[in-house]
Each structure stands twice: as structure tokens, then as C-alpha cells.
Amino acid sequence: xxxxxxxxxxxxxxxxxxxxxxxxxxxxxxxxxxxxxxxxxxxxxxxxxxxxxxxxxxxxxxxxxxxxxxxxxxxxxxxxxxxxxxxxxxxxxxxxxxxxxxxxxxxxxxxxxxxxxxxxxxxxxxxxxxxxxxxxxxxxxxxxxxxxxxxxxxxxxxxxxxxxxxxxxxxxxxxxxxxxxxxxxxxxxxxxxxxxxxxxxxxxxxxxxxxxxxxxxxxxxxxxxxxxxxxxxxxxxxxxxxxxxxxxxxxxxxxxxxxxxxxxxxxxxxxxxxxxxxxxxxxxxxxxxxxxxxxxxxxxxxxxxxxxxxxxxxxxxxxxxxxxxxxxxxxxxxxxxxxxxxxxxxxxxxxxxxxxxxxxxxxxxxxxxxxxxxxxxxxxxxxxxxxxxxxxxxxxxxxxxxxxxxxxxxxxxxxxxxxxxxxxxxxxxxxxxxxxxxxxxxxxxxxxxxxxxx
Amino acid sequence: xxxxxxxxxxxxxxxxxxxxxxxxxxxxxxxxxxxxxxxxxxxxxxxxxxxxxxxxxxxxxxxxxxxxxxxxxxxxxxxxxxxxxxxxxxxxxxxxxxxxxxxxxxxxxxxxxxxxxxxx
Numbered sequence: 232x233x234x235x236x237x238x239x240x241x242x243x244x245x246x247x248x249x250x251x252x253x254x255x256x257x258x259x260x261x262x263x264x265x266x267x268x269x270x271x272x273x274x275x276x277x278x279x280x281x282x283x284x285x286x287x288x289x290x291x292x293x294x295x296x297x298x299x300x301x302x303x304x305x306x307x308x309x310x311x312x313x314x315x316x317x318x319x320x321x322x323x324x325x326x327x328x329x330x331x332x333x334x335x336x337x338x339x340x341x342x343x344x345x346x347x348x349x350x351x352x353x354x355x356x357x358x359x360x361x362x363x364x365x366x367x368x369x370x371x372x373x374x375x376x377x378x379x380x381x382x383x384x385x386x387x388x389x390x391x392x393x394x395x396x397x398x399x400x401x402x403x404x405x406x407x408x409x410x411x412x413x414x415x416x417x418x419x420x421x422x423x424x425x426x427x428x429x430x431x432x433x434x435x436x437x438x439x440x441x442x443x444x445x446x447x448x449x450x451x452x453x454x455x456x457x458x459x460x461x462x463x464x465x466x467x468x469x470x471x472x473x474x475x476x477x478x479x480x481x482x483x484x485x486x487x488x489x490x491x492x493x494x495x496x497x498x499x500x501x502x503x504x505x506x507x508x509x510x511x512x513x514x515x516x517x518x519x520x521x522x523x524x525x526x527x528x529x530x531x532x533x534x535x536x537x538x539x540x541x542x543x544x545x546x547x548x549x550x551x552x553x554x555x556x557x558x559x560x561x562x563x564x565x566x567x568x569x570x571x572x573x574x575x576x577x578x579x580x581x582x583x584x585x586x587x588x589x590x591x592x593x594x595x596x597x598x599x600x601x602x603x604x605x606x607x608x609x610x611x612x613x614x615x616x617x618x619x620x621x622x623x624x625x626x627x628x629x630x631x632x633x634x635x636x637x638x639x640x641x642x643x644x645x646x647x648x649x650x651x652x653x654x655x656x657x658x659x660x661x662x663x664x665x666x667x668x669x670x671x672x673x674x675x676x677x678x679x680x681x682x683x684x685x
Numbered sequence: 686x687x688x689x690x691x692x693x694x695x696x697x698x699x700x701x702x703x704x705x706x707x708x709x710x711x712x713x714x715x716x717x718x719x720x721x722x723x724x725x726x727x728x729x730x731x732x733x734x735x736x737x738x739x740x741x742x743x744x745x746x747x748x749x750x751x752x753x754x755x756x757x758x759x760x761x762x763x764x765x766x767x768x769x770x771x772x773x774x775x776x777x778x779x780x781x782x783x784x785x786x787x788x789x790x791x792x793x794x795x796x797x798x799x800x801x802x803x804x805x
Contacts, residue, residue: 267783279775282716284783289716289775296717385718386775405718413721 234346241348242358250335250360257336258392263312263344271344273312275337278390280311290314293384298322302380304329304373308401309387310338310358313347319382320353328353329370329379333361333397361397381408403625407537407557417495418517422540425516425523429532431683433513433566434551436531439682441571443673445469448487449560450476451581453646454591457660458483461578467667468576469675471513471567473559474502474522476579479591481506488675489531491566492518493559500525511679515555515562516541529683533566556629557622564633574641576663581649582627583609583617609650612657619650627652690747694797697740704733705789712782715774723774727765734758749797761785 232240242248259275266272272279272286282289294315303326307315310332319328332338338360341347350356359370373379383405391398411418446468448454448461454476461470462485472480472487480487489511492499499519503512509528516534523530534545536552545552554565560580567575579591584606606618609627619627627650634642634654642655645663707730714723738755761780768777 278773282775282779282782284779289778292713292716293718296719385720389772389774409718409720413719 235343238342238347238351241351243352244358247335247338247358247360250362251339251342254335254339254362257334258395259334259336259390261337261340263340271312273341275311275387275390276392278386280309280384280386280390281314286312286314290318294318294322294382297380297382299380301378302326303378304380306331306374306379306381308332308381308383308397310341311387312341312345313350315382315384316350316356320350320355324355326355328356329374330356330358331361332358333391333395335360335362383408385409399625399628402621403557403628406622406625410557414495414517418538419540421495421517421520422538424520425514425518425532426544428523428530430529431531432545432548432550433531433533433553434569435682436566436679437551437569438571439678440469440675442573443469443571443675444574444576444670445471445567445570445572446576446578447560447563447567447580448472448476448480449577449579449581450479450590451579451583451646451649452585452591453581453649454479454579456647457578457645458485458591460660460664461485463664464667466672466674467670468663469567469570469572469673471563473563474499475559475590477502477506477508481508486510489513489679491559491563492522493555493562495519497521510676511683513563513566515553516544529680531679531683533562535562554633556626556633558626558629561626561629561633564630568633568637568640572640574643576643576645576658577652577655578645578660580630580644580652581617581646582623582630582652583611583619583648583650585611585617585646585648611648612644612651613647615648617648617650623650630655690744690749693740694744694749697737698793698796700733701737701789701793704730704737705786705793707733708781708786708789712778712786715778715781720774724769727769727777731762731765734762744797748800750800751797752795753792757788761788 239248239251262274263271266283266286268285270287272281272283305319305323305326306329308331310330316328316330374381381404383401385405388401388405446464448470450473458479470487471489471491474490474492477490487510490508491513492502493515495517497519500522503522503526511529511531512526513531513533514523516532517538533553534541534550535555536542542552553562555562556565564575606620607624608616609619611617631653643658643663644652644655645658645660647657707726711723711726711730714726738758741751741753741755744751764780765777768780
């Protein structure tokens with residue numbers, strides 16, 4: 232019996248065996264060759280999944296960073312040459328491992344080259360090939376619960392074909408995971424200090440602005456075109472600005488009704504320093520503490536889903552959680568919806584490198600784009616093609632999902648050369664101004680102060 | 686002037702050791718999917734290597750040479766940039782661990798020496 236036949240004989244999962252036997256056409260190209268040290272390495276769609284020098288050592292280091300004592304189940308995406316599963320079975324002998332591979336051809340190629348019978352026959356391992364069909368719903372529920380550690384290698388994710396349905400979902404998960412891993416200590420420190428200095432929590436504002444209209448000001452390049460019109464909307468629309476847009480607003484004599492910050496890093500403090508903004512500051516529980524501490528106006532804390540300490544604190548205080556979506560603008564949108572606004576206008580929400588820039592000119596953030604080789608393409612509101620990044624595409628998908636779930640709110644987008652967001656029609660800022668002329672003036676700040684009772 | 690030359694050379698020796706250590710850290714960060722951290726370090730690495738190249742060239746103008754080839758160092762920067770543009774972090778990690786780190790570990794053993802003028 233050759234290696235392939237031995238591997239097939241070892242497969243407990245009959246459907247998987249049939250799929251591997253029948254796998255012919257595949258949207259992935261696979262190359263397997265010896266690494267410089269000897270063990271095989273694999274390239275999928277032109278991207279290496281493992282080191283070309285020492286794939287075993289590469290995998291060990293990656294998996295050591297992913298192993299969690301509290302995890303009861305590991306869910307690994309991408310079979311490759313089975314190195315990740317193999318190492319995990321050695322280190323976490325008694326834990327269940329679910330391996331999800333979109334393409335049977337990958338398992339087939341690996342099974343032709345190396346002895347994987349240990350993995351295929353192991354009682355703790357379940358391998359699902361998505362070409363067999365969907366995963367059972369009970370399995371998805373298990374994967375979604377807190378006791379499962381999901382492991383997705385960035386190299387494998389990059390190698391997935393662009394049109395792969397799983398890719399965007401896994402990118403969302405991976406970006407959040409990487410962000411959390413990177414900032415977990417800082418977030419914890421911020422959280423401990425932020426809960427002590429809040430004047431009120433944001434859920435006190437929920438459903439208090441029913442029927443009113445709001446503007447969410449972000450710092451994308453299109454803000455430069457719209458900022459001059461924002462003064463005319465003061466008092467007609469509730470203006471919530473992200474921290475990085477505050478400098479642009481101040482330079483144009485516009486004072487928002489509230490500012491929101493969410494990032495835990497210290498750079499956020501510079502967004503508020505010397506801006507002389509004393510209105511309400513809405514901040515995520517894990518946001519940069521020094522920015523919160525130094526703010527002279529009322530401080531309104533928001534507790535987020537997906538951060539265990541925030542969820543626990545909110546449950547004790549019987550307060551609602553917010554959906555962050557991974558960015559300050561996505562968090563702001565969720566809060567505005569919950570506050571009850573019936574119309575939300577996006578200003579400066581480009582989600583693309585419009586005009587070769589990432590942000591408005593005077594924003595505290597911003598880079599110029601010099602090379603577009605690794606960028607994705609998106610259709611802009613004016614029908615042109617603009618460049619965007621994986622992470623901006625992730626946020627765009629969040630906006631689209633949110634909008635599709637929120638039928639009772641009218642959404643409008645004023646970023647003419649920004650990426651078109653499905654479900655949000657483009658409206659020129661001048662039309663927003665024209666419509667606002669018939670709106671009654673309203674003191675949003677006073678209303679907030681009454682609710683917060685400070 | 687001579688003091689400045691020697692001080693610069695001392696800084697060069699101190700820094701080149703740290704570059705080798707930094708290369709290992711970058712490789713680890715990339716392999717463990719700490720991409721954000723790695724990219725920040727790569728920026729510092731690039732600036733540092735550019736400074737090292739500058740020092741080697743300026744020392745030559747002042748009749749001091751060292752057995753380190755600045756073109757090779759420059760080539761690393763070009764290859765790293767290529768890998769980053771393609772977002773192939775596996776290749777970049779391999780470069781840092783198996784090419785750049787050994788190069789700078791060897792380079793750290795070298796010292797500047799005064800070039801003797803040829804007698805005609």
C-alpha cells in the first residue's frame with residue numbers, strides 16, 4: 232500500500248474519504264517541496280503556508296502562541312500539511328480538535344506526500360471538508376461558544392482565493408483576535424481606570440432621541456469637501472464626531488455635540504489635546520485612559536460585547552452593551568442607532584483611499600498612498616474604482632450587515648469618492664443642508680446633560 | 686574630528702549587535718501573527734540599517750574601511766519591501782531569521798581599520 236492508500240484507510244470520516252478520492256478540479260493551486268532543512272513545505276495559490284527553511288519550528292512557534300489552557304476545544308482552519316494539528320495533538324493530548332478545510336484537494340495533495348494516518352485516525356480529531364457540504368449547526372454553535380479556541384493562520388488566510396466565501400468571515404475573526412492579543416494588557420489597564428471616572432453610561436441615552444436625525448463625522452478624505460457645510464447643520468442634526476476628525480472640525484469652526492473614542496492606544500490622547508472640546512465624550516470602556524481622564528466635559532462610558540470584563544460589569548449594573556464592529560465609526564453607528572435616531576448621515580466615511588489619501592488633510596491620522604499593489608478595489612459612490620485595504624473592507628461589510636438589520640433607520644452617505652456601502656445611498660451634502668432648512672432647532676447637548684444629570 | 690570618528694564607530698558597533706537581536710524578534714513576531722508589532726519594528730530596522738550604510742560610506746571618505754558590504758544590506762531592504770508589498774510574511778520572517786540575522790551576527794565581529802595610502 233502506498234502512502235495515499237494508507238492515509239485513506241486511516242480516515243474515520245467516510246464522507247471525507249470519498250471527497251478526497253473524488254477531488255479533481257479546485258480553485259487552489261498547491262505546490263509541495265522539501266524545505267531547506269528537509270521536512271516538506273507547502274505553497275497555496277503562490278503564498279507559502281510554512282517557512283521554506285524550517286516549517287516544523289515555524290509551526291511550533293505559532294501554535295505555542297495560540298494554545299490556551301482554558302480552551303476545551305480547538306477549531307483550526309486550513310489543513311495544509313497537517314503540521315498544526317499534529318503539534319496540537321502532542322501538546323494538548325486530551326482536548327478535542329476540529330479541523331475545517333475548505334478544499335478537499337489540499338487534503339488529497341498532503342495525503343499523497345506524507346503519512347498523516349496519526350491525524351486521520353486520532354479519536355480527538357474531527358476533520359470537515361467544506362466541499363462535503365455545510366457543517367452541522369451544532370458544530371457551529373460549539374465553535375461559537377467561549378470554550379473554543381479558534382486558530383487561523385494569517386499565512387493560510389492570505390492564501391485563500393479572493394472570492395472564497397469563508398475568507399471575509401475569517402478575516403473579521405482574525406483581525407479582532409490579532410487586535411485583542413496585541414492590546415489585551417493595555418485594554419485591561421484602561422478598563423480598570425475608565426470605570427472609575429465615568430459620569431454615566433451610554434445606555435442612559437438609548438431610545439431618548441427617537442425621530443431625530445444624526446450625523447456621524449469620520450475623518451476620511453471626503454470630510455475636506457463636506458466640513459464647510461456642517462456648520463449649517465448644527466442644531467438640526469446631532470453631530471457625533473470620531474476623535475480623529477475633531478481637529479478638522481475645529482479648524483473649520485465646527486463644534487460637534489459629542490465626540491467618541493474607542494482605541495486603547497496612547498495616540499488617541501493627541502486627538503483631544505488642545506482641542507478645547509468640553510462637550511460630552513463617549514468612550515469605550517477600554518479606550519485610552521489618559522484621553523478620558525484629561526477630558527473636562529462629561530464622560531459617558533460604553534461597555535462592549537465581546538470583552539468579558541465589560542460584559543460582566545454591564546450585567547451587574549443592568550446596562551446594555553454596544554457592538555463595536557472593530558472601529559470607532561462602527562461603534563459610533565451602533566450607538567446612534569440605539570439612541571433612537573431615525574436618520575443617520577455619514578460624513579467622511581470613505582472606507583477607501585479616495586484621492587490617494589487615507590484621511591482628511593488636517594486629521595490627526597492619515598497617510599498618503601504610494602503603492603497600490605497589495606490593495607483591493609472597490610466601487611465608489613460616483614461609479615469610479617477606488618483602492619481600499621482588507622481592514623477597511625472588513626469595516627464596510629460590518630456597515631452593510633448593520634444596515635441590513637436596521638430597517639427602521641434611513642442611512643445616507645456623503646462620501647462621493649468613498650467606497651459605496653450597500654444599503655446606504657449617496658446623498659450630496661448640499662442636499663442634506665437643503666433638507667435641514669425645514670428642520671426645527673434642537674439643543675442636543677442640553678438634552679444629554681439633562682439625561683446624565685451632571 | 687578624530688574623536689567624532691571614533692565615537693561614531695563605537696555607536697556603529699553597539700548598534701549592529703542590536704540589529705541582529707532585532708531581526709530575531711521581528712521573525713518571531715511575524716511567525717506568531719503579531720503583524721502590527723513586527724511592522725513597527727521593521728520600520729525601526731530599516732532606519733537603522735540605512736544609518737549603518739551611511740556610516741560605512743562616510744567612514745570610507747575618511748579613510749576607514751570595514752569588511753561589510755553595504756550593497757548586501759541595501760539588498761535586504763529591497764527584498765523586505767517586496768515581501769511586505771505582497772504581504773508574504775512567511776518569506777519576510779524567513780529572511781529575517783535565516784539571512785539577515787546571520788549576516789549581522791557575522792558583521793558584528795568586524796571592525797573599522799584605517800586604509801593605508803599607497804606609495805607611488
